[in-house]
Amino acid sequence: MKIEDRLSLLNYKIDKSYAHITVKPDICEVCPDHFCTFACPAKCYTLMEGKLNFKYEDCVECGTCIVACSHGSVDWNNSKGAHGVKYKYG
Amino acid sequence: MTLEIVVLIKVVPDGKEVFVDPVNFTLNRSMATNVLNPADENALEAALRIKDEHDARITVMTMAPPFAEPFLLECLSRGADQAVLLSDRAVAGSDTYPTSLTVAAGIKHLGNVDIVFAGEKTSDSSTGHVGPGVAEFLEAELASYSRSCKYEDGYVIAERELEEGVEVVKIPTPAVVTVVTDSNIPRRATLRKKLDAQQKGIIVWSLQEIGVEADWVGLRNSPTVVKKMLPFPTRERKNKVIGVDNLDDFVKELAEVGVLKTGGN
Amino acid sequence: MSEFDAIVVGGGPAGTSAAMRLAANKLNVLLVEKADPPGSKNVSGGVLWGNSLAGVMPDWEKTAPLERYVKSKGVGFLTKDSSIDINFRSSKFSETKTGYTVLRTKLDQFLNKKAKDAGATVVTGVTVDKLAFEGKKVIGVEQDGDIITSDAVILAEGANPRVAIDSGIRPPLKDQDVAIGVKEVIKLPEKTINERFNLREKEGFAGEYVLGFLEGGVEAGGFLYTNKDSISLGVVVSMKHLRENNQTHSYDIIEQFKEHPSIAPLLDEGKVDEYSAHMVQEGGLESIPKLYGNGYMITGDAAGFSFSNGLVLQGMNYAIASGIAAADTLVEAKSGSGISEQAFSKYEEKLLNSFVLRDMHTFKGIEELTWGSLIHQKMPSILEKVMLGVLMEDGEPKKHMSQIVKEALKESGLKSSKLLLEGYKMYRRM
Numbered sequence: 001m002k003i004e005d006r007l008s009l010l011n012y013k014i015d016k017s018y019a020h021i022t023v024k025p026d027i028c029e030v031c032p033d034h035f036c037t038f039a040c041p042a043k044c045y046t047l048m049e050g051k052l053n054f055k056y057e058d059c060v061e062c063g064t065c066i067v068a069c070s071h072g073s074v075d076w077n078n079s080k081g082a083h084g085v086k087y088k089y090g
Numbered sequence: 091m092t093l094e095i096v097v098l099i100k101v102v103p104d105g106k107e108v109f110v111d112p113v114n115f116t117l118n119r120s121m122a123t124n125v126l127n128p129a130d131e132n133a134l135e136a137a138l139r140i141k142d143e144h145d146a147r148i149t150v151m152t153m154a155p156p157f158a159e160p161f162l163l164e165c166l167s168r169g170a171d172q173a174v175l176l177s178d179r180a181v182a183g184s185d186t187y188p189t190s191l192t193v194a195a196g197i198k199h200l201g202n203v204d205i206v207f208a209g210e211k212t213s214d215s216s217t218g219h220v221g222p223g224v225a226e227f228l229e230a231e232l233a234s235y236s237r238s239c240k241y242e243d244g245y246v247i248a249e250r251e252l253e254e255g256v257e258v259v260k261i262p263t264p265a266v267v268t269v270v271t272d273s274n275i276p277r278r279a280t281l282r283k284k285l286d287a288q289q290k291g292i293i294v295w296s297l298q299e300i301g302v303e304a305d306w307v308g309l310r311n312s313p314t315v316v317k318k319m320l321p322f323p324t325r326e327r328k329n330k331v332i333g334v335d336n337l338d339d340f341v342k343e344l345a346e347v348g349v350l351k352t353g354g355n
Numbered sequence: 356m357s358e359f360d361a362i363v364v365g366g367g368p369a370g371t372s373a374a375m376r377l378a379a380n381k382l383n384v385l386l387v388e389k390a391d392p393p394g395s396k397n398v399s400g401g402v403l404w405g406n407s408l409a410g411v412m413p414d415w416e417k418t419a420p421l422e423r424y425v426k427s428k429g430v431g432f433l434t435k436d437s438s439i440d441i442n443f444r445s446s447k448f449s450e451t452k453t454g455y456t457v458l459r460t461k462l463d464q465f466l467n468k469k470a471k472d473a474g475a476t477v478v479t480g481v482t483v484d485k486l487a488f489e490g491k492k493v494i495g496v497e498q499d500g501d502i503i504t505s506d507a508v509i510l511a512e513g514a515n516p517r518v519a520i521d522s523g524i525r526p527p528l529k530d531q532d533v534a535i536g537v538k539e540v541i542k543l544p545e546k547t548i549n550e551r552f553n554l555r556e557k558e559g560f561a562g563e564y565v566l567g568f569l570e571g572g573v574e575a576g577g578f579l580y581t582n583k584d585s586i587s588l589g590v591v592v593s594m595k596h597l598r599e600n601n602q603t604h605s606y607d608i609i610e611q612f613k614e615h616p617s618i619a620p621l622l623d624e625g626k627v628d629e630y631s632a633h634m635v636q637e638g639g640l641e642s643i644p645k646l647y648g649n650g651y652m653i654t655g656d657a658a659g660f661s662f663s664n665g666l667v668l669q670g671m672n673y674a675i676a677s678g679i680a681a682a683d684t685l686v687e688a689k690s691g692s693g694i695s696e697q698a699f700s701k702y703e704e705k706l707l708n709s710f711v712l713r714d715m716h717t718f719k720g721i722e723e724l725t726w727g728s729l730i731h732q733k734m735p736s737i738l739e740k741v742m743l744g745v746l747m748e749d750g751e752p753k754k755h756m757s758q759i760v761k762e763a764l765k766e767s768g769l770k771s772s773k774l775l776l777e778g779y780k781m782y783r784r785m
Contacts, residue, residue, distance in 0.1 A: 003606045006539070006630035011106040017275045035598055041537045041605045041632035061396055063515030063634040064535050064605070067528050067594055078517050081278035082391035082480035088107060088121055089540045089585070089629045090397045090459030123392055164480070281387060281498035284478045 003043050007058050015083035019056045020076070021065065027073035028052040039068035060085045093146035093241065096197050097137045098208040098220065099130040099165060101158045105213045115319040126161050129209025133269040135276040137207045138169045140241050147171045149200060153181060153192055159292055166287035167279035173290075174200070178297040183309025186215075190223025192302050197228060199300040204263040205246055210235055210270050221268035231261035237273040359385045359476075359505040361685055362496050364483050364518055366393040367459075368408075369655030369674035370511030371466035375411040376682035378474035382689065385505065386470050387496070391480030394463025397513070398538060398633035401580045401587040402561050403462070404454040405672035405710075410679045412469060420465050422456040422582035423559025424448070427552065431564040431617070432735040433577070438617035439738045440562075449558075456559050456580045456587065457671075458540070486522040486651065493650030506694050508651045509681045511674070514634045516657035525644035525653065530595040532638035532659065537609045538589030541625040545584045551621055552581055563667055564618075566590065567735030569611055573603045574731035576668070577612045579621070586625065588613065591635055591668060605632070636670065637663045640715045646706070647699035652681040662714050663721070673711050680705040737763045 021044075028034075034052060036045040042060045046053050061084055066076040103122035111118050137148050150165040152158050153176040162173035176196045181188065197203050206228070208221035218234075225232040231246075233239065237256070239248035246265040250257040251273070279287075297304060305311065328347045334340045344350040361377050363370045366388030374386040390396035402425060408415040427444040471477040487495045487502045495504035496518075510519050514533070519525040545556075552560040564577035575592040590609045597605060613622060636642065642659040646652060654660070655674030662669040681702050688698035706712040737760075744759035764771055 001610065001627060003604075006606070006627065009627065009630055011104065033598075033601060035601055038601055038604050039535060039594070039597060041535060043604075043606060060632050061515075062398070062535070062632045063528075064533075064594075064632070066515075067530060067533055067634065068598070070530075076515075076517070078389055078482045079396075080389075080482050082389065084396070086104075086123075086390070086395045087398065087460055087629060087631055088123075088395075089461075089587075090394050090399065090463070090631065123395070278499075279481060280501055281478060281481045281483070281496075281503055282501040284481055285385075285476070285503070288476065288478075 007042060010060070011086045011088065012057065013083045013086060014057055015079060015081070018080055018083070020061070020079045020084065021054075021056050021059060022075045023052070023054045023069075024073045024075075025052070027071050028054075031071055031073070035070070036065050036068050036074070039064050091145075093140070093144050093205065094201070094203045095137050095140065095146050095148045096200065096203050096206045097130070097134045097148060097150045097165070097170065098193060098206065098224070099134070099150055099152045099161065100127045100209075100212050100214075101125070101152065101154055101161045102127045102212055102214040108214075110321060112321075115321050117319075124157065124161070126164065127209050127212045127214075129211060129213070129269060129271040131209075131276040132271060132273050133207040133209045133267075134165055134168060134170065135274045136236070136239060136267065136269045137205070138277065139274070140205070140239075141169065144241055149174055151176065151193065151196055153177075153184075153189060153196070156294075162292050163284070163287045164279060166290055167283040168277055169283070173292045175292050175294045176297075176300065177294055178304075178307075180297055180304035181307045183312065184307050185312035185314035186217050186219035186223055187313055188307035188311050190220050191227055192297070192300070192307055193220065194224045194227030195300040195302045196295060197224065199295065202264075203228075204265070205241065206230065206264070206266045208266065208268050210268045218268070221266055225266035228264060228266065230264040230266050232266045232268075233259050233261055234268045235270050236267045237270045239267055357495065357504040357506045359383050359495075359503070360689065361385070361507045361509060361682075362387065362503065362505040363475075363509045363511055364496065365511035365513055365655075365657070366390075366467045366470070366477070366479065367397055367463060367511060367513055367655065367674060368403075368466065368671045369657075369678035370509070371463070371470045372408070372411050372675045372678035373509045373511060373654060373682040374470040374475040374477075375466075375473045376679050377685065378470065379411070380682070380686045381474075382686065384475045385503065386467070386475045386477045387481060387483050387498075388467065388477070388479045389482040392460065392464050393467040393479055394460040397459040397463055398536065398631045399457070399459050399671060400536065400538065400578050400589060400591075400668060401456050401458065401582070402454045402669075403457050403671045404669050406452075407672045407675035407679070410675070416452065416455075418465075420457070420461040422458060423554070423557055424452045425454040425456070425561045426554060426558035427560045429560065429562035429579075431562060432738050433564055433566055433568055433615055433617065434735045434739045435568040436616065437739045437742065438615070439735070439742055440617075454561065456561065456582050458582060458587075483518055484521070485518060486524070488522075491649055493648065506650070506689070507685050507699075509678070509685070510651060510653045510657050511655050511678055512657045514636050514656040516653070519644070519653055519657055524648060524651065525657075528634075528642075529638075530593075530598060532636065532642040534591045534593045534635045534637050535597065535605050535632065536589060536591045536635040537605055537632045538587060538630075539609060539613075539627050540582075540629040540631075541586045541588060541622055542628045543584065543586060543622075543625045547624070548581050548584065548586065554581065564612070565731055565735055566608075566612060566615075567731055567733075568615065569603070569608060571600055571603045573597065573600050573608060575608050575612075577618075578668075579618070585628065586622065588618075588622070591637075593637070635668065636661045637668060639663070639721065640719050643715070647684075647696065647702050649696040649699075650694060652684065652699055652702050654678045654681050660711055660715070662718065673714075676709055676711050677706060680709065680711070733767045733769055737767050737769070740766065
């Protein structure tokens with residue numbers, strides 16, 4: 001089962017006014033490993049033509065990327081106002 | 091003079107957790123949690139934006155069983171001033187006609203109201219009846235499908251989102267405004283306001299208190315009859331990206347993957 | 356004068372247990388949970404081991420939303436083609452329940468309701484930003500610019516403790532502290548589950564697996580737990596090893612586990628109903644931060660309390676026990692000498708005297724052993740060769756077991772002296 005199909009099973013309340021994770025593009029541009037693209041279980045970090053692309057909308061708020069990124073690019077905050085992923089089983 | 095504003099809300103099952111039963115086409119809500127109807131969040135925000143500019147008092151109101159109380163508290167913690175729950179066993183099964191009647195009676199019971207906000211529709215039944223219905227029972231002006239609005243000296247000026255464009259209307263109060271989903275970004279409640287809301291509590295009115303007879307409402311007094319549920323036809327995604335060099339080839343390809351039908355007229 | 360005696364940050368098992376215990380002692384407690392409904396952002400493998408919940412809810416086994424009790428426990432070593440399983444079933448597990456499978460959104464909603472019923476003020480759907488300080492003393496929490504005051508704050512925010520880290524009371528997490536847990540809930544009829552796992556009503560299976568077959572040599576553990584009418588299946592991969600590997604996507608590993616020839620038939624006709632993931636604490640004793648200070652205590656996953664021996668990963672019972680211990684410490688401080696760092700040092704004492712820190716001391720250092728190539732890569736293949744050697748009839752002359760073991764070891768490149776040494780270390784630490 002493709003990860004996109006698995007993520008499509010999830011219910012998100014997208015926060016249009018606040019991104020709980022931000023990355024610093026200047027750091028990602030020179031990143032030697034892009035380990036985030038392997039570590040993130042929600043495929044929020046992808047490489048497009050060698051450039052890192054990040055989207056917070058599919059994030060399941062697992063916290064992996066803040067540890068995975070050893071270059072200080074990831075700024076991770078809790079989602080606000082019950083926005084973000086909403087599991088039915090958990 | 092303080093503007094009296096009412097915001098109508100409804101608690102609905104989270105639309106993303108409701109599934110159509112593949113066998114008898116009924117809605118399976120067993121896994122769904124309750125949420126505030128999405129358009130009502132925008133209606134509340136529209137009211138709060140008027141309150142940001144004017145001396146106003148916002149009453150949030152719903153007709154529902156007591157399970158709606160936490161959602162009224164949520165509205166209070168976003169900035170509403172008081173919350174009214176119209177709760178009575180007799181209204182069970184009411185369709186949009188007795189609902190509009192009851193809600194209008196609740197609003198009248200509050201006293202003179204200048205503006206009533208409601209979501210354009212609810213996500214669980216999508217009729218869009220109750221806002222306009224309430225306007226009829228209140229004999230108030232109506233601005234439906236508003237994407238933004240303001241108040242000026244006894245008038246509501248609303249931008250209505252229509253299929254053919256945007257219409258700006260200016261209507262005198264008392265006015266009912268129904269608000270389009272996603273037309274604004276609702277503000278968040280804070281912990282402080284959530285605590286205050288719990289202190290404030292909720293006003294509960296029965297039918298008797300608002301002067302509505304039990305035999306005007308409920309399933310038996312609802313004109314709507316659901317005859318049949320049918321599935322909405324869905325098409326499987328083809329996951330194909332087609333480049334357009336030549337329009338004829340493009341149309342041919344669309345026909346091949348089944349997006350366009352060929353033949354006939 | 357503070358607004359609350361205590362503010363508990365986080366409505367999972369640790370926070371709700373603390374809140375229930377504080378409210379039962381007539382303390383004015385505020386429980387703040389960022390998700391709404393509670394539990395809807397939480398992920399757990401899915402077995403609540405032990406009986407810690409009885410500390411706040413003596414009748415929890417009758418009232419809590421539990422899926423099945425663990426009747427059958429499995430440990431499996433999986434290679435590309437084979438599985439070597441140890442299955443343990445005991446009627447003793449029916450008399451004294453050792454664990455229950457749970458689904459967190461149901462369980463946590465129930466626990467939050469219980470905290471509210473006990474008298475706690477429960478607020479959901481709002482996220483605490485930071486602790487509020489006066490000098491070095493914690494005086495409450497900060498949220499959106501407001502300060503809500505309390506005599507003490509109990510942090511129970513889970514495996515990604517943002518409030519503790521952002522308030523500077525615990526260091527950021529490092530590779531060796533965490534693993535990545537990825538899980539799917541797969542729907543299957545109750546009857547089918549009973550048949551496939553040899554279970555009766557309410558009986559459940561909990562299996563843990565060493566996945567010695569993953570592409571690219573990734574080392575991961577797998578789990579499979581039966582719920583009433585679904586299966587919770589997942590993998591846990593250590594951050595350190597995934598980084599060293601740096602070619603496998605965390606979300607692909609679970610699919611390899613599902614497709615394994617001994618797992619796939621268990622899932623036939625099943626429909627994936629949810630995908631989830633969360634960071635997992637598994638750093639052992641080394642990862643535990645300072646547990647208390649002036650006006651605060653840290654509990655549960657936020658404090659790194661988990662138990663891992665490479666085959667099982669437990670957290671919820673540690674969370675509950677630590678939440679209760681923190682609540683008791685606060686109750687005693689309030690009625691005794693008052694709140695101070697000294698008074699809260701009793702919290703650590705309580706944990707040292709309970710299974711929470713005792714287990715972690717007993718199994719100190721095991722995480723380095725369990726995430727080693729011995730158990731993940733070599734052990735399953737050695738076992739496979741031995742089993743094939745003993746059990747497969749291929750028309751060749753039979754060999755003595757000792758010969759088979761010798762050959763399997765030789766092929767694995769492992770010296771028997773090294774195996775003995777590692778085995779002894781493992782034995783000592785387990």
